[in-house]
Amino acid sequence: MFSKAFSFKTLVLFAFRLLLKQFRNPKGLHRSFSNAHAKFQKYPSLAHRPHKGFGFVYFAPIYLFCGDxxxxxxxxxxxxxxxKEESFKAGRAVLPKFFLEDVGLESFEVLRRSGKRVGVSDMPQVMVESFLREYLEIEFVVGRELKVCCGYFVGLMEDKKKIVLDEIFEDEKISSKIIGLGNFNRSHDHHLFSRCKEIYLASEGDRRQWHDLPRDRYPQPLIFHDGRLAIRPTPAATLAMLMWVPFGFTLALIRSVVGLFLPYDLLIPILGFSGLRLTITNPNKKTSVSKSKQDITKPKTRGHLYVCNHRTLFDPLYFSFGRKKPVTAVTYSLSRVSEFLAPIRTVRLNRDRNQDAMMMEKMLSKGDLIVCPEGTTCREPYLLRFSPLFAELSDEIVPVAMDTQVSMFYGTTAGGFKCLDPLFFLMNPSPIYTVRILDKVCGAKAEKSGIVVANYVQSELGKALGFECTRLTRRDKYVILAGNDGIMNSTRKKR
Known part of the structure; x- marks a missing residue:
């Protein structure tokens, strides 16, 4: 069961995604592939209209002061x-993170005692089904169905819970061993609880005393999630966020101008004064310096190859700020806007192994190079699989461990516009970046393949950060969050 405050947070989170649509231009986004599609392009989804998000904010008091x-x-x-029904992905990509944060350890332990589990909610089923099935391992999810007309939601709910529950509980073996877990303040679940052998009810006071479910107790790890909000959208936090947005937007513009046009000696203290925090450490700096003195007589024909995990598009930039020295960054995907505004040189890879290797060799011959072999960002403490290409390009590789914390907005997205990533990151009041340079690693040789070296670098970065290494890839992320393989149309055409 979902409480009133929990429902409010969920709907605020969903409506915030709609509010971001004001940055979009539906006419520019909808393409006419043929005359057959032209008819439907005249009526784009209303999710692209900016008044949707503002309408939610306007009607929010009705939810708070009227009945549930x-x-x-x-x-x-x-x-x-x-x-549009087929384009709704928030139920799987955005909401599970916030649902998991509201799961109490006490209620979770009661849930795990049961055999077959049935989740019943007054909220639309499309919002809760993915979370309940994938993260709480609930076999049956019963919620309200949203009515659809011509492939679009009309906003009306149809309650068929009684019929569905009757079908589920037809089995006598199930109906004789039912345990109910619900909200003490709700009385409209009598049809469900009348079938229960045991009933556990929790008041709002009880819920406030519950302990949060630890991450290591999640039935399934939360590795990928989307959406811009990093805060829990409680009423107070939502109000604070809305009040901060105008100031945050101005602050982001100021930070951008400072980072683009001022030299390192000036921009670093100014950005620090504005709230941007950077910590860079090199535990073996003395050792690396002594080695460089021994090799001082050798002519330097190539730059250093730095390999880092990928948290945001600012990874190479913060590394450059910390060293007070520009570095070339190679990326698998970067918006044209971010590429144009980047204060350091960026090179776009086209996912062709031979061409990418030649491009990176060329860049290394000109100076230092930094690469993120994961190919995409990951917000949670996990490392995705490393592409082994970098291990074959240099005899020495320098791993760089990156981590960042934000307090209000995420600077990454899978389903939104990547050109807004820098804006949202810089709108945070005080984002924190931590950069740690690790010991050098030998590149791929005859006795070591590129895959072995890539896995070793991944494990070393995981140990330094306390992150868990996975075999997941960029494609896995985009299939889960956006329903595609994460490759832009232009790249496909080149192929």
């Missing part, structure tokens, strides 16, 4: 009306 039932219906109507 009426308030929920109004907010669902405002949030879902005009959204």
């Amino acid at each position: 039932e009426m308030g929920l219906k109004v907010m669902v109507m405002v949030s879902f009306f005009g959204i």
